[in-house]
Structure formats: structure tokens, C-alpha cells
Amino acid sequence: MLARTTAFGIITLVLLTACGESSTETSSSTTPADAGIAEGAPARSDLEAMLHQHVAILASDEYEGRAPATAGEEKTINYLRRQFQDLGIAPGNGDSYFQPVEVTEITTRGEPALSIQGSDYQATLAYGEQQVVGTTQQIPFVTVQGSEMVFVGYGIVAPERGWNDYAGIDVTDKTVVILVNDPGYATQDPELFNGNAMTYYGRWTYKYEEAARQGAAAAIIVHETGPAGYGWEVVNNSWTGPQIGLTAANLNGDRAEIEGWVTLESALDIFDGAGLDYYALKEAAAQPGFTAVPMSDLRINVTVENAVRTSTSQNVIAMIPGTERPDETIIYTAHWDHLGVVPELEGDQIFNGAVDNATGTAALLALAKLHSEVPAQERSIVFLAVTAEESGLLGSQWYAEHPIFPIETTVANINMDAMNTSGRTRDIIVVGAGSSELEDYLEVAAASQNRYLRDEATPERGFYYRSDHFNFAKVGIPALYAESGIDHVEFGQEYGTTQGQDYTDNRYHQPSDEYDPGWDLSGGVQDVQLYFEIASRLANEATFPNWYEGNEFKSIRDASADQRP
Numbered sequence: 149m150l151a152r153t154t155a156f157g158i159i160t161l162v163l164l165t166a167c168g169e170s171s172t173e174t175s176s177s178t179t180p181a182d183a184g185i186a187e188g189a190p191a192r193s194d195l196e197a198m199l200h201q202h203v204a205i206l207a208s209d210e211y212e213g214r215a216p217a218t219a220g221e222e223k224t225i226n227y228l229r230r231q232f233q234d235l236g237i238a239p240g241n242g243d244s245y246f247q248p249v250e251v252t253e254i255t256t257r258g259e260p261a262l263s264i265q266g267s268d269y270q271a272t273l274a275y276g277e278q279q280v281v282g283t284t285q286q287i288p289f290v291t292v293q294g295s296e297m298v299f300v301g302y303g304i305v306a307p308e309r310g311w312n313d314y315a316g317i318d319v320t321d322k323t324v325v326i327l328v329n330d331p332g333y334a335t336q337d338p339e340l341f342n343g344n345a346m347t348y349y350g351r352w353t354y355k356y357e358e359a360a361r362q363g364a365a366a367a368i369i370v371h372e373t374g375p376a377g378y379g380w381e382v383v384n385n386s387w388t389g390p391q392i393g394l395t396a397a398n399l400n401g402d403r404a405e406i407e408g409w410v411t412l413e414s415a416l417d418i419f420d421g422a423g424l425d426y427y428a429l430k431e432a433a434a435q436p437g438f439t440a441v442p443m444s445d446l447r448i449n450v451t452v453e454n455a456v457r458t459s460t461s462q463n464v465i466a467m468i469p470g471t472e473r474p475d476e477t478i479i480y481t482a483h484w485d486h487l488g489v490v491p492e493l494e495g496d497q498i499f500n501g502a503v504d505n506a507t508g509t510a511a512l513l514a515l516a517k518l519h520s521e522v523p524a525q526e527r528s529i530v531f532l533a534v535t536a537e538e539s540g541l542l543g544s545q546w547y548a549e550h551p552i553f554p555i556e557t558t559v560a561n562i563n564m565d566a567m568n569t570s571g572r573t574r575d576i577i578v579v580g581a582g583s584s585e586l587e588d589y590l591e592v593a594a595a596s597q598n599r600y601l602r603d604e605a606t607p608e609r610g611f612y613y614r615s616d617h618f619n620f621a622k623v624g625i626p627a628l629y630a631e632s633g634i635d636h637v638e639f640g641q642e643y644g645t646t647q648g649q650d651y652t653d654n655r656y657h658q659p660s661d662e663y664d665p666g667w668d669l670s671g672g673v674q675d676v677q678l679y680f681e682i683a684s685r686l687a688n689e690a691t692f693p694n695w696y697e698g699n700e701f702k703s704i705r706d707a708s709a710d711q712r713p
Contacts, residue, residue, distance in 0.1 A: 194675065195514055199567075199669045202231075202510035206484075206665040212502060215488025216251070216461040216536045220517075223485050225462050228533050231513050232466035238467030239551050240530055247463040249546040250395035252286045256388070257453040262408070264297070266446040273414055281290045281368075281408030282385045283452050284356075286399040291451040292406050295323045297443040299424070301357055301433030302327050303367075304349045309341065312437065316442040320363035325415070325449045326355050327433060329375035333608050334434035342582070345607030348700050350375075352611070356407045366448060368404035370415040377609035383409050392539040394546055396457050406450050418428075419427060422446050434568075446637045454465025456628055461485075463543045464533040465552065468519055470687065472526035475713075477553045479530040479625075480515055481544060481616045482508035482564045487657065496659040503651060503661055507567035507669075509533055511676050518582075518680045525687040527559060528681045534616055537565075544616035547609035548623045557709040559625040559686050560586055560693055562679050563617035568632030568671035569649040569664070575602040575633030576678065580612025584626040585693040586682070593681040597674060602633050624704030626693045628682070632671050686702030 158548060205211070205227065212220030230244040239245045259275035260282070273279040283290045303326035311331075327334075330350035332341030341347050348354050352369055359367035387409065391402070412419070413680050419426040422444040432438055460683045464484065470476065486501025502508075512531055519529045530553065534543030551558070576594050578587055581603040590602055612618065619626035634644035655661040686693070692709065695702035 191649070192318040193670075193673060195518075196669045197671045198514055198517065199507070199672050200665065201509045202513050202625050202666070203502055204663050204665070206506040206509055207500040209498055209500070213488040213499040213501075214484060214486045214506075217459040217541070218488055221535070222462060222484070222639040223261060225464050228464045228484065228513070232464075232516060232531070233515055237466045237468055237516055237520055237531070239530070240467040245464055245466055247465055247547065247550075247552065249463055249543050250458065251392050251461060251462045251539070251542060252395045252456060252458045253390050253392045254283070254286060255390040256282050256456040257455060258501060260450060262410075262453045263449045264348070264418060264421070264446055266444055268423075269418075269446060269596075270702070271417065272408065276384050276388060277411075278414045278445055279408060279410045281381055281406055281450055281452065281471065282391065282456065283406055284391075284400045284403045285457055286393070286396060286404060288454050288456060289452070290405045290454070292323070293449050294447045295321060295365045295449075295544070297323045297325060297422070297446045297448055298440055299419075299429060299443055300324045300326055300440045300510070301429075301438045302330055302349070303355045304330065305336055305358055306349055306700065307697065308700070309516055310371050311553070313433070313438060313440060314358075315439070318363075319440075321365045323366040323368060324359050324362070324364045325418075325443065326367060327358070328352060328355075328369050328372060329608070330435040333375055335428070340343075342607075345580075346377075346610035346613070348613055349599050351441060351610055351613045356404065360403045364404050366408070366450065366495045367404045368406075369409050369410050370412060370447075372412050372558070375608075378608070379511065381412055381574075382553070384435060392536065392542065394542055394549070405454065408450075410627070418446070423605070445609065447537075461535040461543070463535055463547055466516065466531045468525065468529045470526050470528040471524045473690075474528050475554070476527040476557045476559055477530050478527060478681070478686050479532055479553070479561050479620070480512055480564070481532045481534055481561060481620075482512040483535070483543065483616055484533040485535050485538055485543070487538055491658070494516070494517050498612060499657070499659055502660045503569060504566045505537070505658065507562075507672060510562035510565050511564045511672060511679075514673075515680055515683075518676070519683070522684070525684070526689075527687040528553075529683060529687060540620055541614075544619040550617040551623075553675075554625050554711075555625060555709040558620075558625050560683075561625050562586075562619050562683060563615055563620075563621035563627060563629045564675075565615045566631070567669075569667040570636065570671060571639075571668040571671060572631040572637040572671045572674050573639055573644060574635040575600050575613045576675070577602050577603050577633050579603050579629045579631060579632040581607070582696060583612065583621075583699055584651045584695045588624050589682045589685060589693070590628060590630060590678075593678050593685075598680065599633070599678075602635075604631075610619060619688060621701050622704075623706045624701055626695060626705065630675075630678075632675055
């Protein structure tokens, strides 16, 4: 699952170029075939035993935490390739099971100063404490000097909602100051955007992208814990240290020179220095018809120096061709990577990533086995294990930008990120509920298991935009992301909630996320069978599911539909 802190910011391993198709095959593991079966454990189904076996191997110390572009990657991708070959499933990229993913790491040198000057105001904000700034441009030196500052509210352009925070103002070469989240969260009005549930327009990634499209030289987001969904320490941990992104042919020259955050306290001071009332403007920005506001004569100055290096990682892809409409594809995804080894830690230094996401990768292989046993499927089924999710969903982004199968004839994406290890549940949680017609398919499949759908507890945090399915959504492909529920079949909701919170508090992104042969993976099997039923139905019908009316990705899907044969 995508880190709250940037994975490459804590990994200090030397980056290696990962193997290509001709690489020497390494031993998959010394783990025995029955490693998943603890002595005295109850009998398990074949599918459950398979999940145990794959997780035990992928999360073993031998795989070194599966960091991209390391020896751990080479072992992982060779293991996945061998599993697909053993199942008789064809390569998904021509005659190769691999899709190279070029990545670039940027490390800011020193602590960039952000200074602001005006006739009645001067300030220099401390890096890490009051601001975090950097650049996604993949070059050694970036500077913005004397750039005019403009408050653009939530920085949203959403034609389908009649909303444009940049209307009537030219921000070319200026610095835009932006609020986090969106007007729906701010007003809690269910008729405005999605009310409390975050839309993509509320994500910081969108705000930087839109600022660049508008020609801004710098984009600065005001951090507030409530609408962001996390405290300032997450910003400080995530955006300082090495940052990794896809290698761009234009070195990301189309992005703003500077992207960053300031604390609320700093923002209040800056707005006061411009003679503006932050809270009054924030309230106005949540209403239709808001107009951007120049911030008096304030000018910003920032210089960033970087160390830049590149490497290659691999997505792993396999496919079962359809018999009637092979050009139409259903794509399963799971990320194979985790956080690797951190030599500076005392004690256990390996981030094994057993739940996150050896379980999802194991589920991908289990689904491959199930589909390989079906005599015929009219559409093609694709199994995509992506790299560098923990570094910002990079492997899936690379695939979406360099698709092997056409976007317009990709029927759907089903993503798996951290499977259930605590047993069967009566419910299934829909992350980003109300997004696409795939939820109708999910409801039917859940009913066949006597289960019901449950909305996620904190939709305002935007978890739908934090795993690999999101990159499929961005190019218009309906993408389903669900999680096992909390209503445990034997022990009820309190037990299920406690189990989830215990993982979050004690193992999530920690060396303690290790394989346990005592796990009850019957719930993982339950979900694998659920996804198999959905994909099988999609594979044998001619319909193309769409986004629900009003969704921010529907217009993209509608446009791609016009390109279908």
C-alpha cells in the first residue's frame, strides 16, 4: 500500500539496474512447498494453501524486502515469471513477461530556503518546520525569483461541475497558493463535489498538475490536518529526502519549477502580511463563483539544487488470450514491491511486506491459476504485477502511460493491495464508493457469497487515489478497489476492526510486517473468489462498464469509447 512516507526516502540501498528477460534465473527460495501449513493447523483448501505458500516465499528474508532495482527485485520478478510459466500462461508483453520501467531519483541538496518579500512583509520560512519545497523537474538546479503570489482557492478546474478557480486570471510564471482537499469537504454539502468524500480534485497530486497546466512557476499548498487527512509530520517525512518518479523524456519540464507545502501557521502569517483574511478567503473559496485573489505585492524566492540518478525496474505481465474478443482485456493488478532493507535500523532491518503486498501478489497468482483452469473466456485476462507502488504508484503509472493493451478496449481494472489475513467476513468495503458500474458487479458477486457492501469509514482521506488502480482511472478505465470487511463471520465487527487497527498500529510499513503461518487466509480466498466471479462475468459479456454520472473520470472514458473498433 502506498506509503505515508516516500519509500525511496528511507531506503539507502545502492540502486541497481534490474534484470531483463535474459537475466540469470535465481533460486526462488529455500522455503519448502508446505511452508504455509503450521504444525497442528486445521486443514486448508488448496487455494488457501497456495496463498500461504506464495506469501511465505515472497515475504521471506531471502527476498530482501522486494525493493525496486535491487537484488530483491531480481528474485521477485523471476519467481513471478516462473509461476506464470508453470501455469502455462503466456507472456503479456510480446514474448516477454517484463515491461521495463525507467525511474529517476531526485535528492535535494541541503535545505532550500523559501523567502517572501513585499512592501510591508518579509519572511524566510524554515525548511521542514514551516515549509517543504522541492521540484519534480529532473535537473540539478531550479530557481524561482520574484514570482508574484496569487491565492487560487482549491486550484480546481472541473468543467463537469461548472467550477474553475483559474477563471479570469493569468498565473503564468506566478506562484499559486492552494487549499488542500475540495469544496465538498469544506462545506460538508453532499450536493457540492462529493460532500465529505474526497474527489481527485482534492488530492495534492491534482493540484500540482493543474497549476502546471496553468503555467504557474510555483505551486504551494497550505497544510491543514483535517482536510489533508494527516499531520505535518507526514509532509515533512514524505517530501524530504530522496524522491523517485518516472524518468521523463522532457525531464518534467512541463511541471512547475517548484512544488511544496507550508504550515497553516505560516500561511496565516503570509496572508496577514498581504493584508488578507485567510479564513474569510477560505470560506469564499468553497463557494461557486470564487475568483482568485492576488496577494498584494508579495513575491516569492526559492532555489533548489538536486542530485539526480536513474535506474530501471520491471513490471511483470502475463495474459490468457480471449477466444472471441482477444483485443478486449480485463486487467488484474497488484504491486510486488515493498520497502527493502534499511541498514541504519537496529535489530531487524528487512521490511518484508508480507501483508503489503505479498498477499496481493499471491492473490494475483491464485487468480491466474483459477483463470488458467477455465476452458474458454471470450475476452483476454491480464495479470499485471507492478513495481514502485510504494514510491508513488510508479509502475502502474508507467503502464497507463505506455499501455501494452489499448486503453479504449481495456474493459476494467481490479486491484488488490493488502489482503485479509484474519478470516472470512460478512461484508466487503468499497473504497471510493459511488465511482463506477463495477460496484454493481461487486454487489452481485458479494451477494452470491451472502455478503454485503460497506462504504469506507473515512472517504475524506481519498484512499481511492492511493493505490495502483488510480492510474487506470486517470486514463478513463473503470477501476475497482475493495477491501475485506470488518464484520468477521465468527467474531463480529469489533474483532474485525481491532484486527485492522492492530496491523495499522504495529506492522504497517514496519519490519514486523512478516509472514505468519498461523494466519487465517480463508478471508483472502473469499475475496479472490469474489474477484474471479466479477472478472469471469466481464470476460464473457460484450458490455463496457462506465463511471457513474458526475464522476471526474467519465468524460475520459466516454472519449476513449469513440476509438473502439
